[in-house]
Amino acid sequence: MRNRFHFQPRYFLYWLLLFAFGRAAFLLYHWPQHTADLDAGTILRTFVYGVRLDGSAAAYLCLPAFLLLAVAGLFPRWRGARALGAYTAVVGTGVALLTTVDLELYRAWGFRLDSTPLQYLDSPGEMAASAGSAPILLLVGIFLALLALGYGLYRWLLVPLPLAPTWFQRWRAVLVALLYIALLVVPLRGGLQQIPVNQSDVYFSTQWPFANHAAINVPWNVVQSLPLGELRQNPYQYLPDSAARQAVAELYRPAADSAPVQLLRTARPNVLFVILESFTAKLVGHLQGERGVTPTLDSLARTGVSFAQLYASGDRSQKGIVALLSGYPNQPTTSIIKFPRKTEGLPNLARSLGRQGYQSAFYYGGELAFANMKSYLLAAGYQRLVERQDFNRRDQNSKWGAHDHVLFNRILRDLHQAPPQPFFLTAFTLSSHEPFEVPMRPRFPGRDEENQFRNSVAYTDHALGQFLRAARQEAWWDNTLVVLVADHGHTLPGESALPSPERFHVPLLLSGGALRPEAAGRVVRTYGSQTDVAATLLAQLKLPAAEYAWSRNLLAPTPPAAPGGFAFYCFTDGFGIVTPAGELSVDNVSRELIYRDPQVLDQQLHQGQAYQQESFADFLRR
Template sequence: MQKRLLFPLATFCATTLVMALQKPVFLLYYASEAARYGFGDWCRVVWHGLSLDMTVAGYVTALPLLLTLLSLWVTLSDRTWRRIFGLYFWVVALVAGAVFAVDLALYEHWGFRLDGTALMYLDAPKEVLANVDWWMGIRQTLFFAACTALLVWLYRLLVRRLFLPAGRIPLRGVWSLVLLLLGGFDFLAIRGGVGASVANVSKVAFSPEMFLNQAAVNPLFSFLSTLGDDGSYADAYPFFPEEERAARFEELRGNRRAEGAPAAAGYASASAPASAEDAAPTGAPTGAPTGAPAASSGSVPADAADAVLRTQRPNVVVVLLESFGRTVMDATCEGEPVMPNMQRLKCEGVWFENFFANSFRTDRGEVAVLSGFPAQTLLSVMKLPAKAATLPSIARSLGEEGYATSFTYGGDLNFTNQASYLYATGWQELVWQRDLHFDAPASHWGYDDAVMCDYFARRVIELDAGGHPFLAGLLTLSSHIPFDVPYARFDDKVLNAMAFSDECVGRMVERLKASPAWENLLLVLVADHGYPYPEGIAYNIPLRHRIPMLWLGGAVARPRTVEDYGSQMDFAATLLGSMGLSHEAFDYSKDLFDTVNQPRRFAYYTFNEGFGVVDASGEAVWDCAADRAVSVTSPELLDVGRTLLQTTYVDIDRR
């Protein structure tokens, strides 16, 4: 009986071993590229890939585990049980062999591991076969046969050696509990552990070298986890015929350049400040919609004549503030401001008064800020690794200018495929919870903002002392559900957590101010999304998505308030334009300081099955599921939103 109980465990271990062996096979198959890396890198590929290998092994073991438990209570001949297992393992072997063989052949053409999009081409078998030369067909067929034969032999060996006739089974209740306990461990393997993030391809990402990250991915997991994606994103929102959609988007695109206009502008050298004749202010917009009041008196338009930055190449720090909605930032509790530091600091730098999040989720807001790409309604491009890798990014743009790039988070960057996305889009170094060891307890999401803001300030100062230009990112986490923080200022749990994060960020800013790093620093504070405060605020109105963005640091020319409307996806072009760098790769991102091309200023956001657009003329909110307007004070904005939503999905489909 003991051997029968070992059968599921042996199945799990054998499957994990086979999955792990696939890694060196992949590296040998692509030996010309793998030769650039040492033996240690090969070992790290296998080691980091084990998490997804065990997830696949967990799935494979689930049915044998259940059948073994069933065999304790259901009387069938051992021959019958072995036939059942034989059929099951043949299916597993055939699927695994086919995926391994096809994945090896396609990687050199696709540049990513096999996923569910491969099934899209099965409806045109002649066209597929036309792209397969005879040697590739023979080679991959032989590989498929060898993989299948190996797996069938291995699983049959386990069945013969361990699933022995049990005869009369004493203590079947005890043995059943043991199997249920094994089932719990199997579930953890399938889930990917006990952490906040579940199994995803980001779990195996460990290097800025994308080939090594791709080598660590389990192709079976990559394929099976994307089977539900039909890939027909372009048809999700067919508002306009394709020709009309493309023409409408041309009028909205952020990188549209006026004839004869320079590619980028916006910084002032110390020796040659910008002249007043270089640009002419157009005046502040009026008629702000609900939730987006006009700027306070004394503000300066975004297109003021003087440049935004004092230097062409500042060190750049981007801090993504978890859930920092403007409704929270502007709130008071018991007569006290909830975020006194943000209120104080906004007078010291470039403050964007009418700025909005593109989404209500961190993964989508993060992509909007760092890649200038619009958020989606029912999907997240970050969770489509092959497509996310093709997005532009400020990290890649600044990396090409010689900047070192690093991103820090006190929690788990595997969550929602963040690590995979960040590495793929040019972030050279990721520092997160697994790399950090503080004498402080971690919260539900990771190390709290007090610990991380202190650490990050030290890190920025150290990077500055290195004398090399850098881009450093930080994502805060304490102002997130469940809002458990080591702080007791307000009785309201949400506001108390927000106040805690504000205090931590304020201390970090003051520490940077007091350091030599401040002189050449551009520090950007921007929320990842808003928050539904006060309670009961509608999820789809502009007020829910209004967020702060503030530029601080010695690199900022002078304090000002920007009144023009914009959203997270405009940050990339605005930053690069201010540094005199091209933002041609960012189709959707508008430079809010561009006085030559004058792209239309508006803020666009999405929610579950809908979008909102807001500018100085009013707002338009559309519910796609109900096919009706939620709120419209400026009807022309409806077509702006329709164009952007349809274009986003067409774009994703083509990537």
């Protein structure tokens, strides 16, 4: 006999089953073009991995129903069955409609349904034209079949809705209903982990992007993208489009005497790409920062190649990673990494080097689901991802995950056992992120935030030094180029103002056994951005970089339009541009200058405006 208080779990299960049927419809609909290429295990994993987003979507849909049942608990003789049935019918129809529309739009567009179609609501002619070749009768049949399936499942699983037991007091009935509502918090967030569930959590395949797409829950994807979907027009229209395009093109036009500079003594070295969390130039001695915090980096500057004027493209980790690995500029009020269908079209160093036979891996001691990084990295072609769950729990001695010395030790162990040749290994540190917890005796006394930050940077620098000393004893070292760069700067120490370039000034160093001896101690003073690292690296490997349209080789002569180079960066609804002539920053809302060095010419202002306008236009087009 069914019990009234078994109803909530069955209702949650109802939506999970309905989403599973929708995924099955998606896989069957795309069988000839995509699904037939997948093995049975991969198909099964689309359901296994997809259940986290399914559970989150189901929990959201259960909330109104569970609230209704809580109210019904006050009235023992009222089932609330009609109201619940009506709610389920309306929402179920919407889910079936979204599932059906997604089937054909994915075939045409190559990404799962999100808020993009909303931009066509004011142009029904374009919408009708887009659907002109769709098999309407087939889609209507699928829609009706999903409705029938939902109705039958509801009748089988949830009808009738039992009355509460006569001996069960009203307050106890309401309390049980509220308990069920509280339990929804876990599936709403996708689990008990620190970061709420997102698309990255269901991406699992490095070989089949379609399999990752199949694991996405469409209703969840649509609702999640609604706030992001408002970005349909370029709010940064400073100049006529033709003038903006021309100004940006001149910034990337190579100089006539662009003779290549070669720093490597081997044609295809391994590449060890280390991204250092929050390493601001303010704490790096060889960049005129504080002395004694980063002795490892300062020593490497004397034996390797240092770039004295590199600036972060943005102020968050996810923005820095895209800028570094894809050579793509940031956006002021959002980040392209939030849009998996956009990032899938970006170039990426893992993919570029993969075409040359490089084996790629990304190591991070934290959770790669953070800020959708996992979906970005899998779409980029990384063949192996190592993250928090791959480390022993005893080594996860930080709020964010495994500390940096644990991360580096894992890399050493893996490369010592069977290093692939050549390899492109990216490591992203985390210990210098807030709350600055490090397993090392403080080098700088005091519990104030600035000294805690200094200690965290000093710890990571120390762990890096130990790692590099051990790496020099490995057989792969002599054929390895090490790239060391920060993901972004920091307001500390000194509480740098948000628009100030000192907040974005970061280190970039080249080291490793693959460098020519005569490169030792070289200082590159060209002004550049994180976006320029990709083209600079590919030029050293003598590989094409044409697809990295927003990246330029920092070791080549600078363009005539920007003698000495330039660095563009974004902050919250504003931008800055730095050149040897000076700095300026602009507020995008008021369109007023925040700061401008007296010697900075109007040309630099126009270049910054053009760059902001064109880079965001490119973002919208993707």
